[in-house]
Amino acid sequence: MKHVFTFDPDRCCACSSCMIACTDQNDIDLKAGEKCFRKTYDTEVAFKEGGIYCAYLSTACMHCEDAPCIAACPVGCISKDSDTGFTIYDNTNCIGCKSCAMACPFGAPRYNGADGKMVKCDGCYIRVKHGMKPACVRACSFGALDCIMEEEYRNSGSDKACNVLIDQANLRKKEALRRWR
Amino acid sequence: MNKIAIIGFGAAGYCAAAAARKCDPDALIDVYTDDGRGPYNPMLATYYVKGAIDYEAMFPFGSLDEIEERLNLCIYRNSAVTGLDGETKTIFLSDGTKAAYDNILISTGAAAFVPPIQGGDLPGVFKMRTAEDGVYLKKLLDSGKIRSGLVVGASWVGIKVVEDLVEHGIPCTLVDGADWAFSIAAFRQTAQRIHRDLEQKGIKLAFGQMLSHIEQEKDGRITAVMKNGCRFTADAIAICIGVRPNAAFLKDSGVAVNRGVLVDERMSTNLPGIYAAGDCCEAFEIQSGERKNIGLWFNARKQGEVAGANMAGRRKAFGGNALLNLAHYLDYDFISIGDVASCRDEDQVYEYEDDRYYIRAVRGEKLKCLNMIGTGESNGVVKSLFIKCFENNQAEMDMTSICHLKGSGFPDSFIDFIGRDQH
């Protein structure tokens, strides 16, 4: 039951319910300087050729199939959950060397100042194993974020898996320019 | 049946064994290691010294016994390979044993380089590379007898030894033969800031100091004497001048060696059936298109995987290899991406500094080198943009990266500078 996170930028408004749900689910202690694992962006990007794209995004660990952070970690904190396919971790031995962050093209690993250890989104894999959606997905009122079985994703013909998001955002920008000047 | 030999059992060797076993359940895989412990990252030794991890945690893949059983290997412990015949793919051990294989992986790693100087073997003089080195230093520091330390070599290892000393409350001095710290990766301007920040943490610095020899003082302390006559006295002296690939045993083997063993994208050497991976090899680097020895745990693992798969008959390639140097010490991080030596006076320079970040970037037609301080969580994003601009000229800077960088406090001017190749 491998799962895929999907994201539809045309449904997002960066309302950040996903971040709040992530904070709630994972008991993120903001006061202690912790940050939740997901981050939203309401960002205006100006293009050289003129025009501005208003990006609304929600990003976290993309749970890459061949996750580079796994190989980057010198103490073997990061691994794949065999059931869900999510990239999970046990930071007991984490030395805070930030090698995982250097390996991650998405900036997903975060550092807790308090204990100097890495944390990241684990896809709420325990929830998923118990038939629940990840907290962020559950909180998305607009259907921008989803988490579906790999087969379902393949059959849907969708191109909205989080890890293909990068190319998506590019294609989209010209369309946006046309729509709004 | 495919007979595979793996010489050296660090990350590259282990990942090669695992990949080969995955691709070919029937292959005979012999592993030769000069060690009796499981594979580990040499950088962990300093983390062990400062108490960040237990000794056992240095071995993420487990003990040799566990690995042997898990991957169905035959591991020859404490058995250094002393020679290789490339033609016949035969290896030689010091006891005269020899064995021939279908495929051989050279994954012997690298070793700390200690120049043959007078006093280099005095008590209190040490190097830092292996787990033993870590155990030695930890004992030394825990003994309470060390009241001052000297680190020779402002390198990625040297700075971690400095950290160990500082964490133990031991005053220390860092000296280097170059004009500034991390000189093979840092711009002078970056280093100035690094120096300032180190000095603020109470660390004494001296540059342009070439080590001549070490002398024993009457009070039991030791003194590093420089070629310029300067003397630095301390209770303990770490020699962290650099590392060298372990490739000397390949002399006369027919395998092409520069600094390290030269390999192609599939981690194959000039001789068919003989591969190399990890710190001992030189693989193609994306910026120069030339082969470089880049000692990174990540590279070692990925190269090992590639070599292992190829030895088991698959075709797999290793790519995206760039010069990277990450230093993380005393709640401080410095990364260099790309080749600082390729920068010229006429190149465009970008510089930015605020409370959190220092950035210096240089580009000619393309990006050449980036130095960044304090950007730890975003290093992967920038690194991947750097690699992308060499991999694909037409690639656009993606929205996620732009949002990440803007959202992490990088100025628009920086995003413009690194994204200039892209439209």
Place this chain on the structure above:
Amino acid sequence: MNELEKKIKAKIPGEDTGIEIKRSLCAICSPGCHCGLDCYVKDGKLLKVEGTLEHPYNRGKLCTKGAATRNYIYREDRVRTPLKRVGPRGEGKFEPISWDEAYRIIAEKLGTVKEKYSPHSVAFFSGYCKWYRPILHRFCYTFGSVNFGTDDSTCFKSMDIANSLTIGAPGGPNIPNTNTFLGWNYGGYYSNHLSVGPVQALKERGGKVIIIDVRYSPAAKNFADIFLQIKPGTDGALALGMGKLIIDNGWADMDYIGKYTYGFDKYKELVQNYPLDKVCEITGLNPDDVFEATKLYATNGPACINFSASALTHRINGLQTHRAIICLGALTGNFDRPGGNVPSFASYIHKRGGFTTREMEFREEKRPFDQLRIGETRFPAWDEYCDEFQAMDLLRQIEEETPYPIKAIVGFGMNAKMFPETDKLVKAFDKLDFFVDADMFMTYTAKYADIVLPSCSSLERGEMKAYEGGYLAFTKPAIPPLYESKSDVDMLCELARVMDLDDDLIKAGYEVCCDWMIEGNGVTVADLKASDLPVKIQTAKPVVPGAYLEKGCRTPSGKIEFYSKAIAAYDPKYGLNPLPDYVDPLFDENDPETKEKYPFHMIAGIRIPNTIHSRVHEVPWLRSLRPDPLCEINQEDARNLGINDGDAVEVSSPYGTVRLKAMITAKLQPGVLAMAHGYTEANANVLVGRDHLDPYSGYPGFKSLRCSIRKY
């Protein structure tokens, strides 16, 4: 970690983990919403929340604010016990007292004011959360005061009055059956999240969406086939110009107009003053865009319009603007038609359940009529359509004491920051003999009270709630009340007993009151409490589009009124126009001197996703999403003024000054500033003049006022 520990950490409900899901509702925002909540509870502690999937209203969804419920409930500034003020007003020094003592003091003080002045000198005022209002309302009347007021004075009521004047009913958009959705100031993404799904579905089935807004909103990006970025406050002119286009191009439904409307000829004459070029000059829009948008709305029907609760009516031309917009539905026959705007009436506290309760009788039964309410005779449309005082006159009456003094306030969640010139209001509190406020938190306003009573949250109480689709619910506490807090209604019922009010119903308690109100619907509170989910009410009837028009509108003419007979009947001294004509949204601030000194058009109270008025500014999770109060400014303006993103800026109006940080954006047009309201340290409403009011409804022009901005 073993498997059980992992499950506990992941908050998986089950016997082994000891985590239970208890059902409640989120009452952070307006009672027009209130989503069903799944509360993950262990040992009486709330561990996390999710929207209830089986709930007929929200179907599992929650907004940003609701998702932060745990952080909201456990805010550190929760009022823990009844408190008595020991320092000066506003300083925040209190000492705990017992509930008995609090009740005794309140009873005594209110009694004294009643005796010394009159019962009307006690004003009862409700802010958030509004769920207890029927009880408080009745309590006020039973006490003998005419002065029951609420934040309806500045909330959605102006729109509601415009609806009543024009169509005699509320009229929400029927998006599931529409072909074209005109999202006029549509802010669903930030403040009515459940409305987004139907618009997405409309787009997916090939429907069209027009968005009209002052800023390039997420709805504009994600939905708009045509986006009109309008100059703030000029929507009325646009609506009239669209009306002219519809008539001139023969897109009007003349049969419908003839059958169901009143005053069309006068309206037709009015819109002749709004030719396209003039409209575009006023609104700053492109004539082709306006034409295309109008054509799409008028010819790709059925079409419906988002009725903006506040964005459009928080302007001093707001009520007439909304009337002008409603008229478009009348012109095109889209009112009371499937896929158009369809009237429906509230069952209980704003919720349209399709059944009737005796809420209004409950509220009105004991109403006294022996005095004018605060503000009465000042805003005739308000007086006619609202059974509350218009609080925008409260400050004046406290200060001037005419026609009679106000000497005590009984506040429930009262929020002084909703009042223009907030600083003057809190100063005027010094003239009060007594001020009691009940709230969950030690708010800015509560600090001015003599007695503060600790309210509990919706998760800590049981409450009755109607829902769309014919549902009624009575929740049970998911966790016990924190500290010594109580349900607001329990306080009122207990206080009624202490004061021995002449009202057996209230004295009998909240559940008895509820049973009284829902009598005749075939259910009792006990039945409702037996279910964890809202119960389908057998008496509920679905809305049948067209039925309302056939029966006749609840307007003086019985028809949709282009020309309002009610307004025509008001004393000419008010100078009100029965036709929905457009006036400048800054007409009281357009003298050359003010114009020059305050060149920017400020929208004080723009919506952002992590706030709801001032209610959650102090919820750390939500505050972390936008830690600083921000003034949004167009990038060109910022460049001209040398303002960089994040710079400290000072925003001033003739009435006051706030300091906050600049946020540079391309989403706003040049000349426009926008800020979210309700921050104590940067309260937008100190910029608003107390008389910058809509003459029809008394609504403040929060969203159109003159300001200047500078770096400091």
